Amino acid sequence: MWELDRHSGKPLYEQIADHLEQRISYGEFPPGSLLPSERKLADQLGVNRSTVILAYAELRAMGIIESRSGSGTRVSTSKWGATPKHTPNWSRYAEGGSFLPNLPFMRKIREALNQHPSLIDFASGELAADLAPMEEIAELMSEHRYTSYLGYDNPQGYIPLRQALVSYLNTYRGIQTAESSILITSGSQQSLYLITQCLLSPGDAVAIEDPSYCYSLPMFQSAGLRLFRLPVDQHGICPDDIRSLYKKHRIKMVFTNPNFQNPTGTVLSAERRKQLFEVTSELGLPVVEDDPFGLTAFEDAPPMPLKSMDVNGSILYIGSFSKIAASGLRIGWMVAPRSIVERLADARQQMDFGLSVIPQQVAAQFIKSAYFLPHLERLRTQLHFKRDLLIESLQKELADLVTFTPPRGGLHLWCHLRPQVHDGKLLEESLKRGVVFVPGSVYGSDSGFVRFTYARAKTENIGEGISRFAEALRELTS
Structure with missing residues (x-):
């Protein structure tokens, strides 16, 4: 600017x-x-x-x-x-053009953060610098000289990274796969973009969670897809709803985020996971599983992804380093049948000839290094601490005005506001007071919900940020 x-x-x-x-x-x-x-x-x-x-x-x-x-x-x-x-x-x-811009609220939030970096940020869905393994990655980069030929790499992704991911996915996510079934992408969002553009056609009906991060991505509308809702309760989506949508609209694909779902933080229950496989297998429906937060469980063992139970090959599994390490590396991946990987690799070659090889080399070294597991443990501890600070601040400032279920992992807290307020006015009042969040309507919910991300704000600013948000809310409800 x-x-x-x-x-x-x-x-x-x-x-x-x-x-x-x-x-x-x-x-x-x-x-x-x-x-x-x-x-x-x-x-x-x-x-x-x-x-x-x-x-x-x-x-x-x-x-x-x-x-x-x-x-x-x-x-x-x-x-x-x-x-x-x-x-x-x-x-x-x-x-003009067929690719739609970001939603007005998201553009407003981005513009505000660009113009006023001092805002207390409960909106950005990424890790703060103090949660990222910056020192570890700097140490690895000094230890290893990345001297391979810096030309176009394999459009499917750097082979040593895919080989490292085979071991990583087996060890940490219970997924058995081969390097030929992995596509490296520029984060989860590019995986979703490739799926919507290459595997679906305008007019196709798909099922997405409600509320859902997918509602904040105009790429679905840009692809001409018809979106149908799968309501999320405290146990996740109800698989019977998939059968109903299939009968009414002939949906062609299901998108789900079963572990610490964005924005609600819910985990799909074991019983419903079983039902999901039964329904989708019966209907022959592919499921796109986005799993960016699975390893951020605070106390219990991380919930396993659906892909770890997939015996029929019906799950397209998406993962990323953005929520557990460094979003700036832009490293994501998809595990899929080889025919799908080859199709999408061909498409992404037309887009950008593949990712830069250097961040792929860094990511491969990091997940194989002795630094990775200690980083994960530290990340979980610090996210847990920040979540508790946020909850303590909400209970202190707004105990009579908000309700929420504390998430057991992830980066987000989903809050229901008891008073009726206008999303836009609440965001405006909050921005005036130096704090920003994401209104719930961005994710397809009705007014009266907000998403607070506790991973981005500095620890010392969380209490002050909620105090300012409380002032804005009370100003509108007084």
Whole structure:
């Protein structure tokens, strides 16, 4: 993002005018396009409105912009003679295409975090720096010289990493597989994207959990899929609902996150796991299992994935390092029948010729190293501690206004708000107070739910963050 140079001798209004003129000349604001209001631009840049008024006055004097009462400030359509007539309308292009943008709430949250890094962050679904194995990975990188040829690698993934994952999956997740049945991806999200684009067609019906992380991903709508809900209760989804959806809508695939589900934190019960296999086997339905949180169990042994029980080969299993190690490595994987792996590897080769080999080398070394298990144990302990801090803060500040079930693993706490509040207004009030969260409606739920992620916020900020959220909630309900 562009920032003002407050140490420059050049007045702030001139810096703003020059920056806008440059963006207009590059075609980012085509002729006739609407510019931000004076007040909105002032808020974005952290200056007084009078500074923006001066900047706009400078541009008007140059004939670059024009203002009309009731219609705002727009880029002039007549400046530079005929040249603007040939400028592409980039705004129209940006609003077009078949791949939909992120949901408005998610864009607002991302924009707020970019503009105000000091926000107490209960929204970002990733580990804080103090939870990531930064020192361990730095040590491995100093111990091992990554000197292999830095050309395009196998589009299915770096072979030594796939070999390391065979052992990892068997040891930690009870999954027996071969390197030829593993596809390395750029995190779980790319796995989901490849599935929706390559294995399904526009108009196909799929079943996803409700609430579900999948609702926050416009990629499903971009693929033209019809989404049908599988309600989640304290024991996970009810497999009988799958049979009902199949009869009504001929669903072609089921997406589930059975271990510490995002956002609710629930674990699919043993009885329902058995029923899920019975129903999907009877109907011949493939199941996509997303398992990013399974190894984060706080006290009990980590729940095993569905894939560990899969004797018919009906589960497409997705895993990732993002929630247990380092999201910046962008290392995920999919375990699937070889025909599916080959199909998706061919597709991802068309996209990017495969991942960078260096983070794959780092990941392979890390999961084979003596650092991995101690890191997991430390991660579980620290996540458990942060979860307890969050719960303690909620009970102190909002015991009469929220209800929740403490998760036994994962990164998220799902809360139901007793008072009726508008999601957007609550987020706005919270942002004013320096704290951000994800409204429950992002995940397909009704208003009145919020997701707090306790892995990202600093330990010392958790109590303060909930105190500020409580102020915002009470402001709206007073």
